[in-house]
Amino acid sequence: MKVNLMHGAGGEVMGELLGVLTKFTHNNAGGIGLESLDDGAVIPIGDQKIVFTTDSHVVHPIFFPGGDIGRIAVSGTINDLAMMGGRPIALSCGMVIEEGFEVADLERIVSSMDGALGEVGASIVTGDTKVLEKGSLDGIVINTAGIGVAEKVVRDNGLLPGDVIIASGTIGDHGIAIMAHREGFDLGEQIRSDVAPLWGMVKLALAAGEIHAMKDPTRGGFANAINEMARKSGVHVEIEEEALPIRTNVRSAAAMLGIDPLEVANEGKAIMGVAAEDAEAILAALRSHPYGQDAAVIGRVTEGRDVVMKTKIGGERYIEPPVGDPVPRVC
Amino acid sequence: MQNRGKIVIRGIVQGVGFRPFVYALAEKYAISGWVKNLGSRVEIAAAGARFSEFCAEVSKGTVLSTIDAVDVFPLDEEVGPGFVIRSSGQGSLDGMIPPDVAVCDDCIRDIFTPGGRYEGYWATSCVNCGPRYSIIKTLPYDRERTAMDAFPTCTPCGAEYADPACRRHHAQTIACASCGPSLALLGPDGTERACADPVAAAAAMLDAGQILAVRGLGGFHLACTEEAAGVLKGRLGRQEQPLAVMVREDAVERYASPTEEDWGALRDRVHPIVVMEKRDPAGNRGISSLHTIGVMLPYTGLHHLLFARLGHDLLVMTSANMPGTPMITATADAVERLRGTADAFLVHDREIVNRCDDSVVRDGHIIRLSRGMAPMRAAIDLGGRCILGVGPELNATTTIYRNGFAVTSPHVGNVRNPQTLAYLQETVEKIGRLLGASFEVIAHDLHPQFLSTRYARELAAETGAELVAVQHHRAHIAAATREECVGIAIDGVGYGDDGTIWGGEIFAGAAPHLERVAHLQTVAMPGGDLATRYPERMLYGILPEEETLRLLLSRGLGEVEAGVLARQVERGVNVARTSSTGRVLDAAAALLGICRERTYDGEPAMKLESAAYGVRAEEWDLEYGREGNCRTLQTAALLKRAAAEGAAGRDVHGIAASVQHNLARGVATLAIDAAAERGIGTVALSGGVAYNAAIRETIRRCVEDAGLSLLVNRRYPLGDGCISFGQCVWAAAELDER
Numbered sequence A: 001m002k003v004n005l006m007h008g009a010g011g012e013v014m015g016e017l018l019g020v021l022t023k024f025t026h027n028n029a030g031g032i033g034l035e036s037l038d039d040g041a042v043i044p045i046g047d048q049k050i051v052f053t054t055d056s057h058v059v060h061p062i063f064f065p066g067g068d069i070g071r072i073a074v075s076g077t078i079n080d081l082a083m084m085g086g087r088p089i090a091l092s093c094g095m096v097i098e099e100g101f102e103v104a105d106l107e108r109i110v111s112s113m114d115g116a117l118g119e120v121g122a123s124i125v126t127g128d129t130k131v132l133e134k135g136s137l138d139g140i141v142i143n144t145a146g147i148g149v150a151e152k153v154v155r156d157n158g159l160l161p162g163d164v165i166i167a168s169g170t171i172g173d174h175g176i177a178i179m180a181h182r183e184g185f186d187l188g189e190q191i192r193s194d195v196a197p198l199w200g201m202v203k204l205a206l207a208a209g210e211i212h213a214m215k216d217p218t219r220g221g222f223a224n225a226i227n228e229m230a231r232k233s234g235v236h237v238e239i240e241e242e243a244l245p246i247r248t249n250v251r252s253a254a255a256m257l258g259i260d261p262l263e264v265a266n267e268g269k270a271i272m273g274v275a276a277e278d279a280e281a282i283l284a285a286l287r288s289h290p291y292g293q294d295a296a297v298i299g300r301v302t303e304g305r306d307v308v309m310k311t312k313i314g315g316e317r318y319i320e321p322p323v324g325d326p327v328p329r330v331c
Numbered sequence B: 001m002q003n004r005g006k007i008v009i010r011g012i013v014q015g016v017g018f019r020p021f022v023y024a025l026a027e028k029y030a031i032s033g034w035v036k037n038l039g040s041r042v043e044i045a046a047a048g049a050r051f052s053e054f055c056a057e058v059s060k061g062t063v064l065s066t067i068d069a070v071d072v073f074p075l076d077e078e079v080g081p082g083f084v085i086r087s088s089g090q091g092s093l094d095g096m097i098p099p100d101v102a103v104c105d106d107c108i109r110d111i112f113t114p115g116g117r118y119e120g121y122w123a124t125s126c127v128n129c130g131p132r133y134s135i136i137k138t139l140p141y142d143r144e145r146t147a148m149d150a151f152p153t154c155t156p157c158g159a160e161y162a163d164p165a166c167r168r169h170h171a172q173t174i175a176c177a178s179c180g181p182s183l184a185l186l187g188p189d190g191t192e193r194a195c196a197d198p199v200a201a202a203a204a205m206l207d208a209g210q211i212l213a214v215r216g217l218g219g220f221h222l223a224c225t226e227e228a229a230g231v232l233k234g235r236l237g238r239q240e241q242p243l244a245v246m247v248r249e250d251a252v253e254r255y256a257s258p259t260e261e262d263w264g265a266l267r268d269r270v271h272p273i274v275v276m277e278k279r280d281p282a283g284n285r286g287i288s289s290l291h292t293i294g295v296m297l298p299y300t301g302l303h304h305l306l307f308a309r310l311g312h313d314l315l316v317m318t319s320a321n322m323p324g325t326p327m328i329t330a331t332a333d334a335v336e337r338l339r340g341t342a343d344a345f346l347v348h349d350r351e352i353v354n355r356c357d358d359s360v361v362r363d364g365h366i367i368r369l370s371r372g373m374a375p376m377r378a379a380i381d382l383g384g385r386c387i388l389g390v391g392p393e394l395n396a397t398t399t400i401y402r403n404g405f406a407v408t409s410p411h412v413g414n415v416r417n418p419q420t421l422a423y424l425q426e427t428v429e430k431i432g433r434l435l436g437a438s439f440e441v442i443a444h445d446l447h448p449q450f451l452s453t454r455y456a457r458e459l460a461a462e463t464g465a466e467l468v469a470v471q472h473h474r475a476h477i478a479a480a481t482r483e484e485c486v487g488i489a490i491d492g493v494g495y496g497d498d499g500t501i502w503g504g505e506i507f508a509g510a511a512p513h514l515e516r517v518a519h520l521q522t523v524a525m526p527g528g529d530l531a532t533r534y535p536e537r538m539l540y541g542i543l544p545e546e547e548t549l550r551l552l553l554s555r556g557l558g559e560v561e562a563g564v565l566a567r568q569v570e571r572g573v574n575v576a577r578t579s580s581t582g583r584v585l586d587a588a589a590a591l592l593g594i595c596r597e598r599t600y601d602g603e604p605a606m607k608l609e610s611a612a613y614g615v616r617a618e619e620w621d622l623e624y625g626r627e628g629n630c631r632t633l634q635t636a637a638l639l640k641r642a643a644a645e646g647a648a649g650r651d652v653h654g655i656a657a658s659v660q661h662n663l664a665r666g667v668a669t670l671a672i673d674a675a676a677e678r679g680i681g682t683v684a685l686s687g688g689v690a691y692n693a694a695i696r697e698t699i700r701r702c703v704e705d706a707g708l709s710l711l712v713n714r715r716y717p718l719g720d721g722c723i724s725f726g727q728c729v730w731a732a733a734e735l736d737e738r
């Protein structure tokens, strides 16, 4: 087998590649390790729980409505820490840059990264830079790693029957925005990415009640995240289509392109399963933060398996993890 | 001269009046002994001077039976005097589950005989008719193992059951008004309405234009008069979909022009919905906007009683379900889910154990294999393994192969949601249990995302069965023949070997070696399934030109949408590639302004067929090309010609006819050339597009004119209802070679 682009697209096909890349036998430092494939690892040091994660970022184009690669590189790592319940403290930054890259663009990227760090009070404390020959990569790749401290670790596999599912905001913005911008679609109205560092919002939610599981619906979108949560937790999740927050412009763009907004990436959202009695308080906490204004209860957890959406017209359909490109199935 | 023996008869010998038939013959030939039902076979111990004559007669079976084998063994016990029907024993279960049978003429006569025991009784049946599969819990087929178990016979019914001279001798469904299941009329909220004759009350409501949910043999129907059809469509949100109708036999020709073949189909024991030409192709548009109408005759006592009390001679009768989900069977479910749709419920209290939708046929081809036909058994040698074919995703059936027989389930439907998937699982479990099957091989569609594929994988993981993925269109051809052929699969879409979407395919060879040798040009399908819903997208995918956009804009496509569509095709964003025939017909329907949005399965292509109905086609020049090792028919060129004809002001109907004709001619040419190249004499035709009479008959003419024979499967649906059977055939062939 050779690696192909579908292997990086998230969803089921990527699972094949992960089968190879998770064959480390040294994969756990005493807490939560690679084997969990959670948003990050947890390493207990003394009585502290250190959360640790890393992510490499490529995005085309590198500047897009609502953000840029720098903001994604910082937010992605901060959000992975936050999804584990970790307060982000320090990040590293490794840049691989193509020969010919504009320094002015680098300056924009760095300042954007700095802005995101400032929002949550984290710092980039170490870094590395490599420049490669023109043509050996497309522009720039940024890797960040981050450490945080968690008072209480939140996993992605902790959903319990009876829990309520909350989305911290609108679904599908980033993926549709990037696609529209990259492919030059004139949608009549600009769609902006939701890229944002979420620790501030997550901190308020953690303080407001019991969060049993949390995940950021990045690659593979909401469909992938909620399926992973349900599968790892061994539960059934029921989503109300009507309750899903999706911006009108995102919805109509997705409808025009035949793309399911639930299957495209988000960079500033959290999906959480919370104790039913705490749902109101957590929802209020989320909504009190600028990044959580559109938070909504979107479903509930029961015993069983799979993720099913109750549709607006009174039907039901499975929400399945996307497999790279969608394949037509209507006969 | 042999005068005694033990006769063992195998085949479809249950629920078909076999034991009373044997009994009557024993009387006739003065045979003593007994007959016994053993699951999948009947055993007869017989002794008497006229044994040979008796043996010859029983070997012929009853009208409803199918006999696979008759064996005579020495009889090692004393029998007699006299002949008795012994109670059933446990036997092997590889026999058959008898399908439901429309109420017979004798029973109809009983229902309308004044003063008779069965006068006005809705569930009158006999050894020759009535429910079977829909009420069976387990085999052997005896009353105590059916839904009739809840209704112990009264003394007169018991007497008829025991009377060898009676038509209801050993009729497991025997029942009358005093002992059998009864009717009730429920209001919109499910509370029973006091009325002396629920059928008369229901008929009055229907005559007044109200919509009733009627519990039938295999599920609920929604019924109303033609005048009320618009209201029903409105409530269902299906404005365009043609509705099936039930018509009093003497009134059929007021609405339709049945051929002799249609009459035969209408009246046979299945009583399916027969799709036939309308009396006035442009008439009865409230029922169907096509040139055809789906007609069935009343097929239960209840239906006959209803029509006897009804002023109208026609009722719309459409399966009651939520969009895309299985027909509703339970009364409580109906009341809950049809709230706001039905004004009242005419129900009975006999459990529907196995759901069974109405079967549909057209021109001798099965469109939907269901009530009266299924479970359908075919004798075929696929080896010693037990095979399950789970079917595709849409219009699915399932097939279980075991011990020389393939048994295909009734229509399951579109396996796209949890309810229908559950129904698929339930069907496999129930028929599997009835047949005593344990699967060693599970065959499924190649499409990675089909729910049926996922089900197959899970079931295989559970049972350790071997999985075989079968390409959709190869399954179509395998269902048609196992012999060497050139196979034409003209269809909607199916996942191809190369990850593109197939559906206009020419194969050569025999399962498991059907080589793709030619196909329709591979074209863009912008937005994937979205292009199936909006055929205009498909048109642009095939003809991505300014002129197409201008035409679509003039038809009402929004500016922004048009721009996005053009950009999408240019950039290849979420654009699938397809060689589907159905999508070409869709595009033609869009081009001619016949259909802008598909609201039910096959709508654009069916409307195109109706537009072309009765109109002469012109012969156009065709273009062929090549993709890889395959020859292709250039569908873009075909549609470009059609567009030019349209721009020149030609009649839409003529263009529609010409598109179909030339597409069919092109497909036939690809097949004929492939056959000539390989010295193959048979061309097999399958796929949903083959229901289109104009296309099918053009292909037939071309193929036969070329001196080849055309094979069209009449035992299985041409559409995806044949896939599960084809999957079994293919899997067996593939495993034989491993």
Ligand SMILES: [Fe+3]
Residues within 6 Å of the ligand: A331, B472, B476, B491, B492, B493, B494, B687, B688, B719, B720
């Ligand atoms: Fe098909």
Ligand SMILES: [Mg+2]
Residues within 6 Å of the ligand: A039, A079, A080, A216, A218
């Ligand atoms: Mg993550």
Ligand SMILES: [Zn+2]
Residues within 6 Å of the ligand: B103, B104, B105, B106, B107, B124, B125, B126, B127, B128, B129, B130
């Ligand atoms: Zn009868």
Ligand SMILES: [Zn+2]
Residues within 6 Å of the ligand: B153, B154, B155, B156, B157, B158, B175, B176, B177, B178, B179, B180
């Ligand atoms: Zn009785």
